[in-house]
Amino acid sequence: MKTKFNRGRAYHGSGAVTEGKLKGETDTDYFYFFCPRCEDRHVMRLLDYSPHVETSENEYNDQTKSKALKGFTLVFQLHCERCGLEDFVKLSNLGWQSGQLSPTK
Numbered sequence: 001m002k003t004k005f006n007r008g009r010a011y012h013g014s015g016a017v018t019e020g021k022l023k024g025e026t027d028t029d030y031f032y033f034f035c036p037r038c039e040d041r042h043v044m045r046l047l048d049y050s051p052h053v054e055t056s057e058n059e060y061n062d063q064t065k066s067k068a069l070k071g072f073t074l075v076f077q078l079h080c081e082r083c084g085l086e087d088f089v090k091l092s093n094l095g096w097q098s099g100q101l102s103p104t105k
């Protein structure tokens with residue numbers, strides 16, 4: 001039997017990963033997250049994931065040319081083997097996804 005994501009405890013990304021501090025890139029078509037505390041683009045492990053939100057509609061479809069089949073938010077549990085950082089990141093299509101993320105300051 002699968003255990004609950006994060007053993008049923010709350011999960012929210014910490015200040016270590018917010019505001020652009022969590023970065024990553026692809027090699028082939030796989031995406032890797034780099035530990036925001038370690039140097040040298042140290043790759044983090046993904047220990048678990050879970051659907052955080054799933055909806056049958058996507059509220060932005062009527063404002064965009066492209067149409068999403070549904071709405072979703074997935075949460076991933078990150079772990080750095082080098083420094084031990086444990087954190088969370090979410091991928092979602094339930095927010096506005098067009099233009100710049102953060103306008104030039």
Ligand SMILES: [Zn+2]
Binds near residue numbers: 038042085
């Ligand atoms: Zn680290």
